[in-house]
Amino acid sequence: MAIPTSELQKxxxxxxIELFELTLTESLHGADTTYRFHNGTxxxxxxxxxxxxxxxxxxxIQVEGFEYKADSSSLPRPTLRISNIFGAITTLIxxxxxxxxxxxxxxxxxxxxxxxxRYIDAVNFEDxxxxxxxxxxxxxxxxxxxxxxRKVKEDRDVVEFEAAASFDLATVKAPKRQCNQNLCxxxxxxxxxxxxxxNYFDENDNSTIITAEDKCGKRLSSCEIxxxxxxxxxxxxxxxxxxxxG
Numbered sequence: 001m002a003i004p005t006s007e008l009q010k011x012x013x014x015x016x017i018e019l020f021e022l023t024l025t026e027s028l029h030g031a032d033t034t035y036r037f038h039n040g041t042x043x044x045x046x047x048x049x050x051x052x053x054x055x056x057x058x059x060x061i062q063v064e065g066f067e068y069k070a071d072s073s074s075l076p077r078p079t080l081r082i083s084n085i086f087g088a089i090t091t092l093i094x095x096x097x098x099x100x101x102x103x104x105x106x107x108x109x110x111x112x113x114x115x116x117x118r119y120i121d122a123v124n125f126e127d128x129x130x131x132x133x134x135x136x137x138x139x140x141x142x143x144x145x146x147x148x149x150r151k152v153k154e155d156r157d158v159v160e161f162e163a164a165a166s167f168d169l170a171t172v173k174a175p176k177r178q179c180n181q182n183l184c185x186x187x188x189x190x191x192x193x194x195x196x197x198x199n200y201f202d203e204n205d206n207s208t209i210i211t212a213e214d215k216c217g218k219r220l221s222s223c224e225i226x227x228x229x230x231x232x233x234x235x236x237x238x239x240x241x242x243x244x245x246g
Contacts, residue, residue, distance in 0.1 A: 004139045007116055014118040014132050019049065019056050020063065020080075021111040024092070028107045030099035037061045037082070042124035050121045051113070052137040059083060063112065066144065078146060080110060080161045089159040093151070104151040110163050115140040184223065188216035195226050 007013050023034045038049040038056035049056045060083035066076055082089055096103040118133025119140070125131060146163035153160040186192040193216075200214035201207055205221055208214065216222050 002136075002138045003141060004116055004119065007118065007139075014116045017049070017051070017115050017117055017120055018063075019051055019113040019115075020061060021109075021113070023109040023111070024096070024105070025107070026099075028100055028103060029092075029096040029105060031095070044124060044126060047124075050123050051115065053121070060085075063110075066112065075165050077149070078110075078112075078163045079152070080148070080163055081158055082161075084155065084157060084159045087156065090154065093154070093159070105148050105161065106150060108148045110146045110148060112144040112146075113140060184216070184218045184220075197226060199226065201225055 018039070020037045021034055022037070024031055026032045036054055036056040037059045039059065039061045040049065041047060041058045042049050046058070048058050062081045063078055065078040084090055093104050096105050096108075116133075116139070118130065119136045120130065121135050121137075122128045122130045146165060148161045149164040150162050151159065152162055184193075189195055195216075199207070200209065200211060201216075201222070202213045203215040203217045205217055205219070205225055216226075
């Protein structure tokens, strides 16, 4: 990804294009499907927008509330309003409810993509030539990912959802891996452990020459006798004091 800083700093930059992807999963919603939307049309007979080879359907959609506020400790919870013309969104909700009763598309992934019109695919223009610049699918603002947290409103005209960051959902706990003081969670000599030495110790940290007795006590002391007291342990580069919460 290359943020088009120089273009954004111009007095008159090209127009901002905002695209949305809504991804359902089979386990929650009954199907692994991604729907792509854009609240606008291309310059070729008011067709759908194409970005990076993917078609984003022209569809009435409004999303707001992405702002991060410096004086707030809470994460943004954007609101997604999407047309329910012909009951299209209601149909998706009913399918999700068949798979998970009461789901209402909760947990569906919402991705917000933003780029400038000068970088979108040439197929969006007459003669397949972008008159505003050179298409570049790597030129875009940081992609934002959220998940639908709840359905706010549903009628025959519009369906409204509230979205949240993945770690701001009601059913998600952080951290997902519980950290306990002075207790190693890794499998001895596994990929995360990283110990491959030939010095053997039993589970009480006593030296042994019997391979079958080579067992880790899962304590800080067990690591220190194997790696050295001041060595950095191979747990993603964290030193022992940080890993074990000392």
